Amino acid sequence: MLSSPDFPLTNSAHSDQILDLMSTLIDYRRQDVRQRMEKVWRKASMLHVDVLLLIYHFAKVCIGNILEIGPYIGGSTIAAALGARESGARKKIVSIEAGGRLKHPRLPSRNIIKDLKKNLARFGVLEDVTLIEGRSAHESTKSAVRQIFGSGEVGLFMFDADGNPRRDLNYYGDLLVNHCWVTIDDYFGPGMKAAPIRAQVDEMVAAGRLVPLGYYGWSTWIGQWQRQ
Numbered sequence: 001m002l003s004s005p006d007f008p009l010t011n012s013a014h015s016d017q018i019l020d021l022m023s024t025l026i027d028y029r030r031q032d033v034r035q036r037m038e039k040v041w042r043k044a045s046m047l048h049v050d051v052l053l054l055i056y057h058f059a060k061v062c063i064g065n066i067l068e069i070g071p072y073i074g075g076s077t078i079a080a081a082l083g084a085r086e087s088g089a090r091k092k093i094v095s096i097e098a099g100g101r102l103k104h105p106r107l108p109s110r111n112i113i114k115d116l117k118k119n120l121a122r123f124g125v126l127e128d129v130t131l132i133e134g135r136s137a138h139e140s141t142k143s144a145v146r147q148i149f150g151s152g153e154v155g156l157f158m159f160d161a162d163g164n165p166r167r168d169l170n171y172y173g174d175l176l177v178n179h180c181w182v183t184i185d186d187y188f189g190p191g192m193k194a195a196p197i198r199a200q201v202d203e204m205v206a207a208g209r210l211v212p213l214g215y216y217g218w219s220t221w222i223g224q225w226q227r228q
Helices: 012-029 033-044 049-061 075-085 112-122 139-148 165-175 194-206
Strands: 065-069 093-097 129-133 154-159 176-184 210-216 220-225
Touching: 012 033, 012 049, 012 210, 033 049, 033 075, 033 112, 049 075, 049 154, 049 176, 049 210, 049 220, 065 075, 065 165, 075 093, 075 112, 075 154, 093 112, 093 139, 112 129, 129 139, 139 165, 154 165, 165 176, 165 194, 194 210, 194 220
Parallel strands: 065 093, 065 154, 093 129, 154 176
Antiparallel strands: 176 220, 210 220
């Protein structure tokens, strides 16, 4: 399901960009890649298929590399890796996962890191991804990321971790190119993360750091980063 944006359009260029993104998604729904993303969704993702399609698209067209925080068992990572591979350009993918276990009615995991690696291997992208085990705020993780990426080298940033995307955008934001694609899950919903995520994202939009382009699937915010 594709959600309509409920924010005011600031100018015609912004409006055109929103409509272009919607049109792009509709085109992908008619292509074979939809079936591939449906398979990824069944095996490894709690994100909506539309969101996986957009991640695939962003990874394919973005200028720069890919940084992900919170892949869980790998659905978004697989979508990004497949898009990057089909871009024809060499792109680095770094995914940060704290691990642990999660009870979920459809996709539970007793060992998140183990299941993440298994799914990446199942879809043939394990070697395409640098997996950093740990929390994004830990100094060892920050150091590891900055050994791989320099300023303005990330073209797609994905966040699906705790309720604090602002923390990671504050720290890793200098690594992002201007107009870097950004996906932030759990913007809406009954869960405990939704309210703080929505408040933080809205504050960053008001401050001009994020540009909203829509809400897709069940609860995923899509937009772009603006360097300041």
